[in-house]
Amino acid sequence: MSVLNIKNLTKVYDNKKKAVDDLSLSIEAGDIMGFIGANGAGKTTTLKAVVGIHGFEEGEITIGGHSIKKEPILCKSMLAYIPDNPDLYEHLTGYQYINFIADLYNVSTSLRSQALKKYGDMFEMTSNLTHVISSYSHGMKQRTAIISALVHSPDLLILDEPFVGLDPKATFLLKQVMQERVSSGGAIFFSTHILDVAEKLCNKVAIIKDGKLIASGPIEAVKGNQSLEAFFMEVQDA
Numbered sequence: 001m002s003v004l005n006i007k008n009l010t011k012v013y014d015n016k017k018k019a020v021d022d023l024s025l026s027i028e029a030g031d032i033m034g035f036i037g038a039n040g041a042g043k044t045t046t047l048k049a050v051v052g053i054h055g056f057e058e059g060e061i062t063i064g065g066h067s068i069k070k071e072p073i074l075c076k077s078m079l080a081y082i083p084d085n086p087d088l089y090e091h092l093t094g095y096q097y098i099n100f101i102a103d104l105y106n107v108s109t110s111l112r113s114q115a116l117k118k119y120g121d122m123f124e125m126t127s128n129l130t131h132v133i134s135s136y137s138h139g140m141k142q143r144t145a146i147i148s149a150l151v152h153s154p155d156l157l158i159l160d161e162p163f164v165g166l167d168p169k170a171t172f173l174l175k176q177v178m179q180e181r182v183s184s185g186g187a188i189f190f191s192t193h194i195l196d197v198a199e200k201l202c203n204k205v206a207i208i209k210d211g212k213l214i215a216s217g218p219i220e221a222v223k224g225n226q227s228l229e230a231f232f233m234e235v236q237d238a
């Protein structure tokens with residue numbers, strides 16, 4: 001069974017324009033799927049529909065076989081979402097914020113302290129987590145969002161342009177953590193404009209243009225012998 005299945009998704013905003021138009025794709029355990037497309041193509045709209053932030057007019061989205069519309073709480077318990085802008089609760093400390101997320105997901109005390117130690121040290125945030133989030137840089141907020149997403153070991157990680165604003169070391173570490181998650185049975189769907197990273201990190205790719213999926217599947221099958229960048233330019237200009 002797919003970890004994530006999107007079938008004929010159509011999302012229309014108030015202005016009546018189809019931001020996502022009849023989009024279907026599926027992601028299995030072990031997959032890292034990169035979601036690429038020009039500005040305004042419909043990536044964030046798709047990701048927000050998957051995580052249940054906004055509704056959609058047509059289609060069906062299931063997570064682990066459960067409908068995001070009919071069983072939203074169950075679906076949300078299986079996933080973590082990091083938006084493109086880490087808007088966290090500024091008056092909390094990093095520790096308080098991560099503990100708040102861990103409480104929402106009923107993470108046991110021992111598992112949360114293990115995760116806090118592992119990811120806090122890894123992302124060099126342990127000493128900063130006692131400070132209030134309003135004192136953090138953009139990258140520190142992103143690191144905190146990443147740690148809070150990992151604290152409950154989600155089956156499905158949904159990330160919207162996760163590398164924007166991260167320094168080279170944090171970028172390296174996030175890629176490492178993403179590979180670790182999928183090698184232990186998780187799945188990841190993330191949007192990015194960095195095609196070199198997508199090409200190296202992902203086993204699958206989906207390309208969206210004007211709300212429509214124009215290519216998807218195993219990365220080698222999609223791009224053939226050319227680079228992902230060359231393939232993207234070709235289909236984007238077609």
Ligand SMILES: Nc1ncnc2c1ncn2[C@@H]1O[C@H](COP(=O)(O)OP(=O)(O)OP(=O)(O)O)[C@@H](O)[C@H]1O
Pocket residue numbers: 013014015019037038039040041042043044045046
């Ligand atoms: N809240 C909204 N109300 C109306 N239209 C919206 C809204 N959010 C997005 N759109 C429109 O939906 C389309 C898809 O936008 P979306 O944010 O999903 O694109 P994207 O692929 O994530 O772009 P980017 O790479 O710039 O982040 C665009 O035409 C955008 O103007």
